[in-house]
Amino acid sequence: xxFIHCPYCGEKLDKKSIGDEGVVPYCNNCEMPxxxxxxxxxxxxxxxxxxEIALIRQEYISKTNYVCVAGHIKPGEDAENTVIREVKxxxxxxxxxxxxxxxxxxxxxxxxxxxxxxxxxxxSFNISSEVDEAQWFSIDEALVNLKxxxxxxxxxxxxxxxxxxx
Ligand SMILES: [Zn+2]
Numbered sequence: 669x670x671f672i673h674c675p676y677c678g679e680k681l682d683k684k685s686i687g688d689e690g691v692v693p694y695c696n697n698c699e700m701p702x703x704x705x706x707x708x709x710x711x712x713x714x715x716x717x718x719x720e721i722a723l724i725r726q727e728y729i730s731k732t733n734y735v736c737v738a739g740h741i742k743p744g745e746d747a748e749n750t751v752i753r754e755v756k757x758x759x760x761x762x763x764x765x766x767x768x769x770x771x772x773x774x775x776x777x778x779x780x781x782x783x784x785x786x787x788x789x790x791x792s793f794n795i796s797s798e799v800d801e802a803q804w805f806s807i808d809e810a811l812v813n814l815k816x817x818x819x820x821x822x823x824x825x826x827x828x829x830x831x832x833x834x
Contacts, residue, residue, distance in 0.1 A: 711738035716790035720804040760794025783823040
């Protein structure tokens with residue numbers, strides 16, 4: 669997100685050269701630089717003890733493609749807590765262990781997505797109203813059901829690369 673006006677006082681931003689940062693948007697009224705912002709989100713593979721992956725379908729995103737659990741990090745929350753909260757909200761499952769894998773920049777929405785793997789115990793889902801369907805898939809099925817070139821499939825492939833090394 670690029671600011672045109674200062675988010676604190678509303679003044680139109682100027683440009684100013686500041687040390688190593690180079691030329692940055694600057695509010696002359698607040699006397700401070702106003703850096704561009706991006707959103708920070710998590711996405712997580714949810715994997716049970718049988719190595720099955722929980723994927724969800726949200727009709728406002730797609731009627732056919734599955735996605736993995738994802739959500740915005742709220743101010744004051746660390747990324748691990750966001751993972752635990754989103755898995756509980758969207759699937760009704762308790763995360764036993766959440767491990768960071770890799771980050772992905774989603775340019776279309778100016779989002780930095782932090783990719784995790786969440787271990788859970790296999791159970792029936794208690795899905796949120798935002799979710800239309802959740803299902804357990806084998807890893808091979810998950811690779812077929814995730815959209816090509818999506819961040820979710822990149823995360824799954826990066827996880828498998830790491831997992832196969834272990
Ligand atoms: Zn200002």
